Amino acid sequence: MSYAPLDIPVSGKETFTDYSRWRLRCSEDGRHIWHYLYTDEECIAWPQSDIDKYWLGIPLDLPALPAPKDPLDAARNGYTFYKRLQDADGHWPGEYGGPMFLLPGLVIGSYVSGMSFTREERLEMIRYLINLAHPEDGGWGLHIEGQSTAFGTALNYCVMRILGCSADHPTLVKARATLHKLGGATGVPSWGKFWLAVLNVYDWDGNNSIPPELWLLPDAIPFHPHRWWIHTRTVYVPMAYLYAMRFKMEENELVLALRQELYPQSYYSINWPAQRNNVCHADLYCPHSRLFDTLYSILNIYEPCAFPPLRRVAMDKCYKLIVQEDENTGYQTLGPVSKMMNLVVRTIVDGQESEAYKLHREMRKDFLWVGKEGMRMCGTNGSQLWDIAFITEALVETGLGHETDNRESLIRALQWLDQCQIQHNPKHYETSYRHSTKGAWPFSTRTQGYTVSDCTGEGLKAVLYIQEHLEWVSISPFPHNLIQEFRSSPKLVSERRMCDSVDLLLGMQNPDGGFASYELIRGPWWLEMLNPAEVFGDIMIEHSYPECTTSSITALSIFRKHYPYYRSADIQRVIDHAVDYLHRAQTPEGGWVGSWGICFTYAAQFACESLALVGETYETSSYAKKACEFLLRHQRTDGGWGESYKSCETSTWVEHEYTQVVQTCWATMALIYARYPHSEPIEHAVRLVMSRQNPDGSWSQEAMEGIFNKSVTIAYPNFKFSFTIWMLGRAHLYLSELKTRKAG
Numbered sequence: 040m041s042y043a044p045l046d047i048p049v050s051g052k053e054t055f056t057d058y059s060r061w062r063l064r065c066s067e068d069g070r071h072i073w074h075y076l077y078t079d080e081e082c083i084a085w086p087q088s089d090i091d092k093y094w095l096g097i098p099l100d101l102p103a104l105p106a107p108k109d110p111l112d113a114a115r116n117g118y119t120f121y122k123r124l125q126d127a128d129g130h131w132p133g134e135y136g137g138p139m140f141l142l143p144g145l146v147i148g149s150y151v152s153g154m155s156f157t158r159e160e161r162l163e164m165i166r167y168l169i170n171l172a173h174p175e176d177g178g179w180g181l182h183i184e185g186q187s188t189a190f191g192t193a194l195n196y197c198v199m200r201i202l203g204c205s206a207d208h209p210t211l212v213k214a215r216a217t218l219h220k221l222g223g224a225t226g227v228p229s230w231g232k233f234w235l236a237v238l239n240v241y242d243w244d245g246n247n248s249i250p251p252e253l254w255l256l257p258d259a260i261p262f263h264p265h266r267w268w269i270h271t272r273t274v275y276v277p278m279a280y281l282y283a284m285r286f287k288m289e290e291n292e293l294v295l296a297l298r299q300e301l302y303p304q305s306y307y308s309i310n311w312p313a314q315r316n317n318v319c320h321a322d323l324y325c326p327h328s329r330l331f332d333t334l335y336s337i338l339n340i341y342e343p344c345a346f347p348p349l350r351r352v353a354m355d356k357c358y359k360l361i362v363q364e365d366e367n368t369g370y371q372t373l374g375p376v377s378k379m380m381n382l383v384v385r386t387i388v389d390g391q392e393s394e395a396y397k398l399h400r401e402m403r404k405d406f407l408w409v410g411k412e413g414m415r416m417c418g419t420n421g422s423q424l425w426d427i428a429f430i431t432e433a434l435v436e437t438g439l440g441h442e443t444d445n446r447e448s449l450i451r452a453l454q455w456l457d458q459c460q461i462q463h464n465p466k467h468y469e470t471s472y473r474h475s476t477k478g479a480w481p482f483s484t485r486t487q488g489y490t491v492s493d494c495t496g497e498g499l500k501a502v503l504y505i506q507e508h509l510e511w512v513s514i515s516p517f518p519h520n521l522i523q524e525f526r527s528s529p530k531l532v533s534e535r536r537m538c539d540s541v542d543l544l545l546g547m548q549n550p551d552g553g554f555a556s557y558e559l560i561r562g563p564w565w566l567e568m569l570n571p572a573e574v575f576g577d578i579m580i581e582h583s584y585p586e587c588t589t590s591s592i593t594a595l596s597i598f599r600k601h602y603p604y605y606r607s608a609d610i611q612r613v614i615d616h617a618v619d620y621l622h623r624a625q626t627p628e629g630g631w632v633g634s635w636g637i638c639f640t641y642a643a644q645f646a647c648e649s650l651a652l653v654g655e656t657y658e659t660s661s662y663a664k665k666a667c668e669f670l671l672r673h674q675r676t677d678g679g680w681g682e683s684y685k686s687c688e689t690s691t692w693v694e695h696e697y698t699q700v701v702q703t704c705w706a707t708m709a710l711i712y713a714r715y716p717h718s719e720p721i722e723h724a725v726r727l728v729m730s731r732q733n734p735d736g737s738w739s740q741e742a743m744e745g746i747f748n749k750s751v752t753i754a755y756p757n758f759k760f761s762f763t764i765w766m767l768g769r770a771h772l773y774l775s776e777l778k779t780r781k782a783g
């Protein structure tokens with residue numbers, strides 16, 4: 040299969056498709072799918088909503104709201120705007136882009152599996168890459184804020200070519216020159232070598248061994264793959280399968296052309312085994328350790344002697360794990376990378392007529408998102424639970440959720456949270472090495488179905504907040520059916536189900552007192568020395584994270600306030616141990632290194648909230664005091680905070696060029712949680728955030744908010760609403776309290 044050539048304009052400024060025809064449909068449990076409508080009749084029957092327009096970058100042309108008199112007013116205006124972006128089912132859809140290595144998996148995986156895209160999808164994916172090419176050198180990086188790398192440039196180059204763009208297009212001419220300057224595609228890191236080998240434009244001999252036999256080792260062995268971080272092992276399974284069979288697509292004209300275009304030298308003259316450890320300097324974040332090189336030289340010797348019947352058994356085991364993963368997750372798999380690798384394996388083994396093929400083809404759509412720059416592939420099938428949890432907590436804590444205009448919106452949110460909780464363990468549970476899921480909330484949707492510690496914490500907290508703070512339901516008259524329904528069953532999530540999440544959380548504490556992301560830490564620390572993905576850090580095993588720890592114990596503290604008789608001694612023990620971990624995790628300067636948001640401001644907000652819940656504040660705890668002083672040292676003269684994603688790469692504070700609204704909110708929330716006694720820095724920050732609010736109540740997008748694996752930024756565009764509203768509302772209450780205290 041080939042995609043027909045497309046005639047692509049030079050610039051991506053103007054859209055390549057008619058943006059008035061795109062619609063986002065949210066279905067089932069919060070699935071996001073973008074549709075393109077071909078006829079005017081369809082467009083009339085299904086008009087474009089504010090949600091569609093907002094995310095497509097089409098102006099909503101809203102009137103200016105009355106100028107806010109105080110921070111609470113500003114928060115209220117913010118919510119007046121943000122409520123427009125809530126879907127009818129109760130959640131807030133959103134984009135989740137940032138990484139630049141996901142579209143290549145989607146497009147190469149689809150191409151080698153004979154799956155097509157619509158013409159509009161192809162055009163907007165190409166446009167996205169034209170718009171995202173680095174303005175100076177024309178290459179692409181690991182993520183949208185990163186410098187050009189061999190990985191980003193070589194793989195996205197292939198994407199544009201596969202999708203039908205000619206090699207003479209100015210974007211590709213420029214990108215090719217940059218790639219050659221970086222040494223060509225030979226120096227792409229291991230994950231790039233893998234995809235290029237599948238596409239048949241890199242020799243498998245240029246890859247280090249990826250032996251499936253590791254899965255046959257006894258589970259008790261400390262380096263057995265089931266002990267690796269779940270993303271790493273889930274990617275490793277189909278990778279090992281495809282490596283073991285040296286799968287490569289058939290040669291065709293495009294493959295032959297790419298072999299010429301990607302390398303400054305002749306493809307056929309390359310010494311492939313010499314490329315295994317060749318990684319371009321621009322790509323390198325985590326160089327191979329000596330232990331890695333020694334081990335891989337042994338594995339590379341083993342490779343040609345691999346015993347075929349044993350390899351077959353190992354491949355069968357990998358295939359079984361792939362099928363189980365597909366079935367556990369409704370064919371979405373844990374994330375976008377494994378999704379496309381599993382899809383290729385299922386195409387090869389099950390064939391193009393199989394149900395698995397069709398389901399995989401369909402579920403690719405969940406990862407695609409059309410934004411104003413074009414169509415991208417997201418880091419997951421969305422951040423549904425994460426976004427809804429923060430805004431509902433903000434509404435309840437600020438009191439905005441109690442206002443008549445917002446009640447219905449909050450109840451719809453509760454209904455969404457209710458259906459999102461996972462109530463059973465996965466279909467394939469122990470056999471696929473999964474952690475239990477009963478009682479969990481996932482990061483995105485119930486169908487994706489993975490427990491995440493802090494998502495469970497925030498999901499539980501959000502439910503408790505709404506359910507326990509809605510006494511007003513029975514006192515006020517409600518016009519809507521929705522509310523009538525709610526009145527007869529005020530606790531949508533039963534006590535039993537909340538206890539299930541508590542049980543789950545209590546079982547997720549690591550021996551050091553901290554909480555990891557998806558599971559307990561299963562492997563030894565030294566496995567990090569065997570990290571084969573040179574572009575990411577800390578990916579081999581789970582680690583305890585301050586943010587995951589704090590969300591988990593915050594939820595437990597709030598739960599026990601309302602249900603003091605349930606496992607109270609266990610909760611107390613877990614909280615004490617976790618607080619001890621948080622104390623130890625604080626840096627000598629007073630901060631915490633954030634692993635999932637950028638960076639110190641993000642982690643400080645979570646940490647100070649947890650400390651406050653156990654009574655540790657500025658006045659009572661040296662830890663909270665140190666945290667405030669650390670933050671205040673970084674407050675800028677304009678009242679805000681701004682740190683670069685490089686803080687996450689280096690674990691030290693790196694200033695951003697500009698002040699960031701979202702980070703300013705995190706830092707200010709931390710000061711408020713810690714009950715910092717002086718109002719001035721808080722007032723200053725509030726003024727900054729209010730000054731950046733648009734007349735319609737919204738805030739504009741600034742730099743990326745999230746990070747993962749130390750080096751990749753990821754977008755949380757809904758944060759600019761949830762955390763601004765939250766901070767302004769909380770600051771309003773706290774500043775009045777400080778004033779009263781002063782007066783008294």
Ligand code: LAN
Binds near residue numbers: 271425
């Ligand atoms: C996420 C997104 C959410 C994030 C939080 C809940 C914020 C965090 O506190 C725990 C870890 C988690 C769930 C997380 C883990 C890694 C993810 C899934 C991501 C950053 C989104 C994308 C990323 C995933 C690894 C991307 C695919 C790339 C690979 C290297 C496999």
